[in-house]
Amino acid sequence: MSDTERRDDEQAQRSAERVRTGVRPEESSPTKLDDNARAELREIVARYPEPRSALLPMLHLVQSYEGHVTPAGIEMCAQILDITEAEVAAVATFYTMYKRRPVGEYHVGVCTNTLCAIMGGDRIFEDLSEHLGIGHDETTEDGKVSLERVECNAACDFAPVMVVNWEFVDNQTPESAVELVDRLRAGEQVTSTRGPRICTWRQAERVLAGFPDDLATEGPQAGPASLVGRTLAEERGWTAPEGGQRAIEGRGEAK
Amino acid sequence: MTEPTVDAPGGREPITLTPVLTQRWDQPDSFTRRAYEKAGGYKALRMALQRKPEDIIEAVKDSGLRGRGGAGFPTGMKWSFIPKDSPKPTYLVVNADESEPGTCKDIPLMMADPHVLLEGVIITSYAIGAKTAFIYVRGEVLHVFRRMQNAVAEAYEAGYLGTNILDSGVDIDVVVHAGAGAYICGEETALLDSLEGRRGQPRLKPPFPAVAGLYASPTVINNVETIASVPSIVERGADWFRTMGTEKSPGFGIFSLSGHVTNPGQYEAPLGITLRELLDMAGGVRAGHELKFWTPGGSSTPMLTADHLDVPLDFEGMAGVGSLLGTRALQIFDDTTCVVRATGRWVEFYKHESCGKCTPCREGFWWMVQIFDRLEKGDGTEADLDKLLDMSDNIAGRSFCALADGGVAPVVSSIQYFRDEYIAHFENQGCPFDPAASTLFAPESQQEAGVRA
Numbered sequence: 001m002s003d004t005e006r007r008d009d010e011q012a013q014r015s016a017e018r019v020r021t022g023v024r025p026e027e028s029s030p031t032k033l034d035d036n037a038r039a040e041l042r043e044i045v046a047r048y049p050e051p052r053s054a055l056l057p058m059l060h061l062v063q064s065y066e067g068h069v070t071p072a073g074i075e076m077c078a079q080i081l082d083i084t085e086a087e088v089a090a091v092a093t094f095y096t097m098y099k100r101r102p103v104g105e106y107h108v109g110v111c112t113n114t115l116c117a118i119m120g121g122d123r124i125f126e127d128l129s130e131h132l133g134i135g136h137d138e139t140t141e142d143g144k145v146s147l148e149r150v151e152c153n154a155a156c157d158f159a160p161v162m163v164v165n166w167e168f169v170d171n172q173t174p175e176s177a178v179e180l181v182d183r184l185r186a187g188e189q190v191t192s193t194r195g196p197r198i199c200t201w202r203q204a205e206r207v208l209a210g211f212p213d214d215l216a217t218e219g220p221q222a223g224p225a226s227l228v229g230r231t232l233a234e235e236r237g238w239t240a241p242e243g244g245q246r247a248i249e250g251r252g253e254a255k
Numbered sequence: 256m257t258e259p260t261v262d263a264p265g266g267r268e269p270i271t272l273t274p275v276l277t278q279r280w281d282q283p284d285s286f287t288r289r290a291y292e293k294a295g296g297y298k299a300l301r302m303a304l305q306r307k308p309e310d311i312i313e314a315v316k317d318s319g320l321r322g323r324g325g326a327g328f329p330t331g332m333k334w335s336f337i338p339k340d341s342p343k344p345t346y347l348v349v350n351a352d353e354s355e356p357g358t359c360k361d362i363p364l365m366m367a368d369p370h371v372l373l374e375g376v377i378i379t380s381y382a383i384g385a386k387t388a389f390i391y392v393r394g395e396v397l398h399v400f401r402r403m404q405n406a407v408a409e410a411y412e413a414g415y416l417g418t419n420i421l422d423s424g425v426d427i428d429v430v431v432h433a434g435a436g437a438y439i440c441g442e443e444t445a446l447l448d449s450l451e452g453r454r455g456q457p458r459l460k461p462p463f464p465a466v467a468g469l470y471a472s473p474t475v476i477n478n479v480e481t482i483a484s485v486p487s488i489v490e491r492g493a494d495w496f497r498t499m500g501t502e503k504s505p506g507f508g509i510f511s512l513s514g515h516v517t518n519p520g521q522y523e524a525p526l527g528i529t530l531r532e533l534l535d536m537a538g539g540v541r542a543g544h545e546l547k548f549w550t551p552g553g554s555s556t557p558m559l560t561a562d563h564l565d566v567p568l569d570f571e572g573m574a575g576v577g578s579l580l581g582t583r584a585l586q587i588f589d590d591t592t593c594v595v596r597a598t599g600r601w602v603e604f605y606k607h608e609s610c611g612k613c614t615p616c617r618e619g620f621w622w623m624v625q626i627f628d629r630l631e632k633g634d635g636t637e638a639d640l641d642k643l644l645d646m647s648d649n650i651a652g653r654s655f656c657a658l659a660d661g662g663v664a665p666v667v668s669s670i671q672y673f674r675d676e677y678i679a680h681f682e683n684q685g686c687p688f689d690p691a692a693s694t695l696f697a698p699e700s701q702q703e704a705g706v707r708a
């Protein structure tokens with residue numbers, strides 16, 4: 001094969017791969033998916049009555065090894081589940097948490113759904129974007145921070161809301177948001193306002209794949225807004241009515 | 256006991272808060288098994304295991320509990336649709352995908368008190384004969400996923416899960432599963448496809464999940480808050496549950512206030528409470544401002560205005576004013592808010608989240624976003640409003656799932672109540688509002704916060 005032929009052949013393979021996986025191969029570095037990863041992927045499969053149910057957590061695990069969904073990751077999932085790579089790629093491209101390009105150490109999401117946007121999320125996003133010099137779904141050159149507009153993250157009572165590696169950072173202002181990303185870039189340990197010390201994005205993806213770390217008991221049980229009604233009831237002496245004693249009438253016989 | 260300070264509508268007794276699900280949230284270790292047991296947790300499970308599964312289904316039917324995920328379907332009835340003689344296994348799936356804009360109750364519940372959900376899961380599994388239950392948690396809430404997983408591990412250790420739980424001869428396993436970011440996966444059949452490792456796209460109904468759900472097997476799918484309400488019903492009884500709420504909307508629910516309100520947060524109260532009563536408890540609308548519009552149950556429920564402050568927040572009350580109770584996600588917007596901007600942003604959300612399966616939804620929201628861009632810039636015309644209404648008709652009536660109906664709700668209702676404001680955008684050749692004035696960090700609102708502090 002001549003050089004040109006080889007190049008053409010390579011190119012053809014690449015574009016075939018791109019069609020198959022939806023991922024640009026030129027952007028992926030050598031795979032980190034080793035035997036250990038394969039064993040862990042199989043471990044996920046074993047949790048489910050039917051293997052394919054494991055695919056979403058498997059893709060989370062692929063991201064934790066690779067930093068995004070890579071062609072090698074798609075291939076490995078397909079092999080293990082005995083489905084086609086196109087089938088895996090179709091799933092990977094459907095969900096917004098799966099990324100086709102490398103994600104930074106810290107994924108910073110700013111909620112810009114209506115309520116947060118109006119309460120200040122739009123300003124926060126603009127300021128962060130300008131401060132970091134990146135737009136939506138982009139990563140700083142040092143590979144530290146990726147910025148994304150996210151949809152409502154079920155924390156509207158803490159608006160405006162941000163999430164770092166999917167941990168809540170509640171009640172933000174443009175100033176606190178800029179300070180937060182500066183601290184992340186400086187390598188400081190940052191703690192969620194309603195959660196634990198923030199780990200890296202890859203570690204977070206590993207937890208979502210169902211491999212727990214030891215942070216579950218860190219952080220408060222609830223944020224202040226979660227408690228306002230509870231506290232008010234206490235102050236005013238409001239309670240639910242007393243329960244009836246005989247809960248379930250014994251229509252059937254006790255077992 | 257302090258009486259509420261505002262009048263209840265129609266001369267009924269004033270309604271106060273009734274913490275049941277939120278009762279333990281103020282304990283610093285409320286998410287641990289120890290704390291939950293100390294507060295009487297897992298007693299209901301022991302009681303349930305003494306009874307026949309049918310009795311539990313009856314009790315939940317008698318309580319009148321209706322689904323807390325938005326649609327309000329009677330829970331006991333849903334359970335009773337599970338065939339008794341299916342050769343296939345039965346599954347319970349908990350919908351913990353909470354993604355409807357404005358909705359923020361299931362997430363703090365699982366964060367603070369995952370065991371109450373888990374106890375509900377075990378009791379429900381026993382009642383419907385499921386040996387395996389799944390809790391499908393949206394992926395974007397890492398710590399909640401940890402707390403839920405930790406609770407499951409603790410429950411296995413205590414023998415509440417696994418084989419022969421509490422020596423009852425019953426086997427139940429629970430898998431906590433993380434989604435990966437897709438609002439549509441909250442729709443129950445899309446969730447099932449997603450849980451099967453596919454793109455989350457809704458399925459044709461019938462067959463309903465009770466007959467052919469997960470792996471084409473009989474499946475019950477319920478919202479987090481629905482299932483978390485089950486232990487209290489088992490323990491305290493259906494009659495107790497019915498002492499709260501109304502005849503047709505019995506019981507309590509978590510009301511989530513967000514936006515331009517003095518004390519946003521979670522307020523657990525009987526269904527039928529009004530926004531006036533809730534706002535009074537929450538310190539009112541942001542100081543110096545007035546209520547402009549609000550959603551009763553997330554962005555998919557038609558918006559309402561100050562004219563609806565005294566309408567009971569129950570399924571019937573909201574339907575009576577052309578809206579829906581939804582998820583009790585009360586997003587409050589004051590007079591600084593541009594309704595065109597708010598609605599346009601919601602439409603963008605529905606465009607982004609449309610699963611693409613059917614044309615009216617996929618294309619319709621795309622076109623609507625273009626129109627809203629124009630409107631916000633002041634380049635629209637009155638004909639655009641008619642076009643939006645016309646498109647709404649076509650999208651809602653002709654799409655496959657309820658995402659489409661939800662998406663047109665803010666469009667139609669905002670034009671209904673605020674047509675003049677849309678028109679002001681053309682006349683003004685742009686938005687007449689200052690977005691800075693709506694923010695929490697607007698100089699004005701910071702001063703007020705200073706005064707309050």
Ligand SMILES: Cc1cc2nc3c(=O)[nH]c(=O)nc-3n(C[C@H](O)[C@H](O)[C@H](O)COP(=O)(O)O)c2cc1C
Binds near residue numbers: 324352353440444657
């Ligand atoms: C687009 C869409 C999104 C939904 N999202 C959720 C959700 O996040 N959580 C939920 O419990 N129900 C959601 N639902 C409602 C579910 O389809 C289903 O009605 C509910 O989970 C049933 O549980 P319940 O009877 O306990 O309410 C959604 C429905 C639609 C159409």
Ligand code: SF4
Binds near residue numbers: 456608617655
């Ligand atoms: S209405 Fe929209 S979200 Fe629902 S199935 Fe059709 S395209 Fe998908």
Ligand code: FES
Binds near residue numbers: 113161356357
């Ligand atoms: S709108 Fe931002 S968290 Fe709900």
